[in-house]
Amino acid sequence: MEMTFEELGLDEPLLRALRDEGYAKPTPIQEKAIPMVLAGRDLVGVAQTGTGKTAAFALPIIQMLSKNKRSPVRWEARCLILTPTRELAAQIGDSFRAYGRHARLKQTVVFGGVGQNPQVNSLAKGVDVLIATPGRLLDLMEQGFVKLGWLEIFVLDEADRMLDMGFIRDVERIISALPEKRQTLFFSATMPSEVVRLSRRILTDPVDVSVAPSATTVELVDQKVYFVDRNDKFELLKQILKSEQVGKALVFARTKHGADRLARQLSRDRIPTDAIHGNKSQGARTVSMANFRSGKTRVIIATDLAARGIDVDGITHVINYELPHEPETYIHRIGRTARAGASGSAVSFCDLDETIYLHDIERLTRQPISVVEEHALHSEIAHAAKRELEAGRTPRNVNPPHKRSGGNRGFRGGSRQYGGRSQGGYGRSQGGAGHGRGGASHASRPPSRGGSYGRRYSR
Numbered sequence: 001m002e003m004t005f006e007e008l009g010l011d012e013p014l015l016r017a018l019r020d021e022g023y024a025k026p027t028p029i030q031e032k033a034i035p036m037v038l039a040g041r042d043l044v045g046v047a048q049t050g051t052g053k054t055a056a057f058a059l060p061i062i063q064m065l066s067k068n069k070r071s072p073v074r075w076e077a078r079c080l081i082l083t084p085t086r087e088l089a090a091q092i093g094d095s096f097r098a099y100g101r102h103a104r105l106k107q108t109v110v111f112g113g114v115g116q117n118p119q120v121n122s123l124a125k126g127v128d129v130l131i132a133t134p135g136r137l138l139d140l141m142e143q144g145f146v147k148l149g150w151l152e153i154f155v156l157d158e159a160d161r162m163l164d165m166g167f168i169r170d171v172e173r174i175i176s177a178l179p180e181k182r183q184t185l186f187f188s189a190t191m192p193s194e195v196v197r198l199s200r201r202i203l204t205d206p207v208d209v210s211v212a213p214s215a216t217t218v219e220l221v222d223q224k225v226y227f228v229d230r231n232d233k234f235e236l237l238k239q240i241l242k243s244e245q246v247g248k249a250l251v252f253a254r255t256k257h258g259a260d261r262l263a264r265q266l267s268r269d270r271i272p273t274d275a276i277h278g279n280k281s282q283g284a285r286t287v288s289m290a291n292f293r294s295g296k297t298r299v300i301i302a303t304d305l306a307a308r309g310i311d312v313d314g315i316t317h318v319i320n321y322e323l324p325h326e327p328e329t330y331i332h333r334i335g336r337t338a339r340a341g342a343s344g345s346a347v348s349f350c351d352l353d354e355t356i357y358l359h360d361i362e363r364l365t366r367q368p369i370s371v372v373e374e375h376a377l378h379s380e381i382a383h384a385a386k387r388e389l390e391a392g393r394t395p396r397n398v399n400p401p402h403k404r405s406g407g408n409r410g411f412r413g414g415s416r417q418y419g420g421r422s423q424g425g426y427g428r429s430q431g432g433a434g435h436g437r438g439g440a441s442h443a444s445r446p447p448s449r450g451g452s453y454g455r456r457y458s459r
């Protein structure tokens with residue numbers, strides 16, 4: 001049964017803002033989370049970016065804070081949203097501003113990489129909503145510019161990323177400064193054991209709201225793979241980017257250096273391209289994103305971590321210039337197109353040594369990716385190696401991944417050990433269609449091998 005925003009218990013100022021935004025109906029996570037948050041419950045939400053999770057917490061928070069108005073206290077915040085990256089912080093700030101435009105709450109966003117004085121000034125009189133990345137928040141707390149003793153609501157966003165990015169200690173220090181009595185909302189795309197432990201420690205009798213957008217993503221995105229020699233990848237990328245169907249493309253590279261090099265080469269070939277990654281200044285990233293949004297550049301090359309913060313509607317193509325070593329990352333990547341129900345295309349390049357990763361991805365999504373064979377750069381050697389893997393044999397001419405990626409997983413050990421995934425929440429096996437689906441408990445999430453798939457990526 002489809003619900004409306006009215007039925008979720010949202011008041012007129014929010015409904016009006018949602019009409020302004022053009023949202024016709026709630027997404028599954030919004031349907032499940034909003035009434036629970038309004039009822040004051042703690043919540044654990046297993047959901048990725050792209051599911052509408054920001055609105056799932058922002059809407060009820062705005063309503064609760066404005067219904068129960070309190071004059072701001074110097075340096076205090078009533079609600080804290082902790083998120084791992086500057087981009088996400090800025091986006092959450094934009095969402096609160098948009099949804100709260102008829103609500104008159106005071107909000108501010110703090111993150112590192114920019115001067116702190118404007119942030120301190122906006123904190124001085126107290127705020128209703130504080131959106132922050134952990135490092136800068138701790139800095140400000142230590143200087144006495146943020147006090148959290150009166151906090152009413154705490155949101156921890158992207159908990160698994162916090163862990164991957166090494167922020168978990170900072171997060172714990174911040175949590176130790178919060179009042180015991182508070183409402184806590186906890187969001188994570190995956191639930192590795194360390195994240196589960198953290199959630200148990202900081203939540204009280206939480207409701208569990210899980211959606212499996214990845215299955216939806218896998219269904220919505222038109223996926224293709226090109227077998228190609230490593231040395232031919234650049235030529236193939238150029239050909240694809242020059243084709244008319246490609247509007248906005250997000251290209252994934254594995255390293256910062258590789259991303260920069262690709263951006264330079266494409267720009268030289270008159271395809272306006274930018275690269276974003278952790279070495280870019282905040283100013284440079286903001287300019288890159290604005291150019292991409294406006295269409296001034298059509299192509300962004302990004303590393304996995306930098307791409308987490310990209311929320312641009314209308315990305316027509318996600319291109320995996322290199323396949324990720326962790327199959328879950330593939331699902332994260334292709335989810336950058338097909339936002340909020342739209343469809344999109346994902347194109348992957350697979351060289352001989354990457355066939356094992358492609359095989360892993362298909363095992364996780366339980367869906368073969370269709371092969372584009374009719375192109376001049378097709379590598380039959382790579383295609384044949386992939387067929388060998390499908391037949392359960394180890395192709396002899398492939399460099400085992402452990403030789404290339406620092407020994408994390410070898411042919412024999414790593415890649416064969418997770419046949420038990422068929423119970424996982426990501427596959428298509430759960431049945432049903434639509435924008436994600438709920439009810440999957442933590443136990444049924446796919447195991448995240450050590451929960452560490454950010455560790456090997458550079459930012």
Ligand code: AMP
Binds near residue numbers: 025
């Ligand atoms: P999020 O998962 O919070 O990053 O949201 C993903 C995208 O979906 C954002 O661009 C939102 O503006 C959009 N969005 C969120 N909720 C809805 C909705 N109910 N209907 C349409 N779009 C939405």
